[in-house]
Amino acid sequence: MTPPPAARHRTASEQVGSALLDAAQAVLDREGLSAVSVRAVASEAGVAPMGVYNRFQNKDGLLIALATRAFGALKDAVGTGDPVEDPLGRFREGCRAYRTFALRYPQQYRLMFTGVESLASPSPAAEHGSATLQVLVDTIDVAVQQGILRTEPVQAAQVVWNAIHGAVSLELANLHVTLKRHGFDPAETYDRMLEVLIDGLR
């Protein structure tokens, strides 16, 4: 069945937007947030700057779209596994995937959590952060229903988010000095943190 012209047009427009975001992400991952400009992204994508302005209005629009997509990718990474079958297993895997994402895409992670703070608050990125957090809320909720954890799920998910965000932020900023000096491995310490949280929420 041939899609109606309006739908076909939207799809082409989405493809352009996606290609420009790919270019913006490439600049961000390679050169950092300060290098992301309408001009640099247009150059990376091989289009005129007007093509970027038409799609994202300005640099802030581009950064919000980038952060939004990154939050979506983080949500997908965290939300793997079956929450009903093994909620604590899914909790551990999701939290480990969170760290893996942050260490693999440090520039995207920084953009998501500090790069758009000058914008309207709560920003669209904050809403998408909320959707990512919901994965944790749902997992904890299942664990509570199964009697594995005894806690209020939303507040507990925030506590967990605080801990995993703080852990990867300090690791990305190379502020694990004391830990390293005492011979502790960051990954092992992260796992230890997850067990402290689980034990504290039982």
Next chain:
Amino acid sequence: MTPPPAARHRTASEQVGSALLDAAQAVLDREGLSAVSVRAVASEAGVAPMGVYNRFQNKDGLLIALATRAFGALKDAVGTGDPVEDPLGRFREGCRAYRTFALRYPQQYRLMFTGVESLASPSPAAEHGSATLQVLVDTIDVAVQQGILRTEPVQAAQVVWNAIHGAVSLELANLHVTLKRHGFDPAETYDRMLEVLIDGLR
């Protein structure tokens, strides 16, 4: 007793440095990190830019000195109370003081944890962050010795630091959207987090 000339000279120099740092901190707290420049700080202090260059070499030197002093203030704030008398009470008070500091001086807090990441790693600021962390290590160590907590103190202190740093970072970035939507108070949620950590470390 009259101090020797060398000591008198050093004291005067320290006073100049301290006055310049006061000026830099005033610019930072009022206008944010992007406004801190040698020129702006000199203007705030009422001296020629050369006075700032002579003392701190360049803007990076100024920022490191600012971050170092802020870490010292944070350490002083966290390290109140008697660790032997009531280690868990001191733990709670210290962690609450950490949040109070961050919310009162958000620009200094951001500088400490993200503002100097482009500099040599580990930076002098990281060393001072380590000294702040040591207060937590010592407090947890006392609790372990008294049989109140059962954990390795350095790793446990890192877990706690992860959690409190993540909590204030997300709060400063206005990413507490879900929490607020469900009617939870950030301060109460922070206290709940401290109890989760304590229970998880018992």
